Amino acid sequence: MSSRKNAPSPAPSLTDVALGQRTGYLFIKAGELALRLAEDALAASGLRARHFNVMTMINMGRPLSQQEVGDILGIDKNLIVAVIDDLEGRELVRRERSLEDRRRYVLELTPKGKRLLKEAYAHVERAEREFLAPLTASEVPALRDALSRIVAPWWPVKKPR
Template identity: 45%
Template sequence: MAENDDDGAAVEDLLGTRLGYLLKHAQLQLAKLAGPALAPFGLDARELAVLAVLAAGRPLSQLEAARRLGVDRTTMVALVDALEGKGLVERRRNEEDRRRNVVELTERGRRARADAEDAREAAERQFLAPLGEKDAARLVKALQVLIRTPNGS
């Protein structure tokens, strides 16, 4: 067993400074906390993201919501189908353009989103706790800058 531990330490030494490796494993650690936190609400992180986008403003089409989330159309259809099956969203015809459907939260979806967001935030706080409040805020800010900056800038 010690050999495996040594191998793990060697891999950590080799890859522990690579940004991609660190981001991937940080995300996996966060998922280990967020998954169980969201489970009581019957949601996973992707479904909660859909609910959050749909709750953020005017009713959106599936395509508009997919663009905001950065997911493809097929994935979005599957996510909305699952949420609709749980009674959290509903599709309806767009009043201005009858060829398009909009997706809106149901009352149950609004309650589930609010409660699940509280659980998600608690899981994130737990994940970031080793950094302390200021460093955690800096990390979040730095990641926001990175994802908003066009490649090559």
């Protein structure tokens, strides 16, 4: 029997571990981390990441139906209902029936919604800076560009309309 029973494994560092070499695993973990930090940052504005994403889509100017928002974000339309319900209840978003097609809503941010979204952006950007802190200034745009090329062929999952 060795002098140390149950030799207390020192906590392994990421690079010690086989999975830490796998690009795919690093992507998955980085994505989970980015989501967690975004959720934490947005909690200061009382928003979930999904609400922030939906508001950002609505804010783009092009009139979008709930279904289109969901298709672009990869969220089923039935889940969009609850998000818009929340946002409308907080007077951040207005539903208005489309004049051309009365089945659809045209969604738009209220002034209050625009203000909150702007505030939320500040929180998200702060979280991103923390997340990207280990990178040099020139690495960040190169990384964003690489990510954009990786994601673009698969996005959106379902084409709207």
